[in-house]
Amino acid sequence: MSKNKLGSAMSKQAMEEACDRALSNHEAQKEKELIDLIAHMVVDVTFMELTREKKLLEHPKGYHLDGSHSCEICGCICKDESTWYDRYGVKCITCQAAVDKKIISKTFFKKRDSYYTMFDLEYCFNLNAKIIRRWIKLGILKAREIPAQGGGTHATFFLIKDNKTFLPPKHLIKSAIAKEIKDGKEEYVFPVPWYQVFDQPLDRIKRYGIAQLLVTAQP
Ligand SMILES: [Zn+2]
Structure with missing residues (x-):
């Protein structure tokens, strides 16, 4: 057996062990092409990082x-x-x-869990931007606003350390993943907001000021 054929055979065996099943030559070839592609990408990224450094x-x-x-x-x-x-x-x-x-x-x-974006607040608490801006204006919510170069706001962040008594830590409001069964197989579809998962969602965050306002928040 040539060195190349030996290498190829060993690769197929290793892939079959990883997949825990026998692979056809076509499947093994496709897997090998994918592994080669990922290997090239890793080399490219490493080279780029070294150049930057x-x-x-x-x-x-x-x-x-x-x-x-x-x-x-x-x-x-x-x-x-x-x-x-x-x-x-x-x-x-x-x-x-x-x-x-x-x-x-x-x-x-x-540290993605140390702050909320505008989108986070809208998605996680089913709010709209108008209510959020009103809370900022009233001083209920402290925002870090990045000014846009031509005036206005480029991006807004809400640090949990700035809003300790108002915003809950993010582990309390983690999204769940909706699952759907199709043809007997479990398929993952899309994330579901935390407040649709728990029976009494506001109880989870009742220690935080936002829970009181969510009851009455109107556009
Ligand atoms: Zn930026």
């Missing part, structure tokens, strides 16, 4: 990246001069300006 040594405060990237803070797509990369990650220059002005910290976005 090397450049960071020359520019420790950060620099613009080439091409389009997703901002790790606001999620928007930014490009070339609109990007900023430093040891804390990839950001758009609007969010980076908010970090420089200390409106938000360099690392708050790394």
Whole structure:
């Protein structure tokens, strides 16, 4: 047996062990192509990270990246001069300006459970933006607003540490996954908000101010 054929046979055996069933040659070939693709992607990502880290040594405060990237803070797509990369990650220059002005910290976005976004509040508590803005205006809810470059607001965050008595920790309001049985098989479909899962949802968060307002909140 040639070295290549031996390698291929061993790969198929390893894949069959991982799948816990026999694979046809066609299935094994498809699996191998997928593994090769993932391996190439891992190599590409590793190379890209090493290149970025090397450049960071020359520019420790950060620099613009080439091409389009997703901002790790606001999620928007930014490009070339609109990007900023430093040891804390990839950001758009609007969010980076908010970090420089200390409106938000360099690392708050790394802990996803430490804050709510506008979308989180709308989805998790079945609210609309009008009510949320009213609560901000009344001082009930403390927001960190990232100013847009041309005026207005670029993004808004609600840190739990800023709203300790008002917003519950996120583990209390985790979404559930809806399951559907089709042809005897269990299929995962979409997330369901926590308040549709529990019989008395407000009891879970009754210690927090938002629970009192959810009863009466009207658009
Ligand atoms: Zn951003």
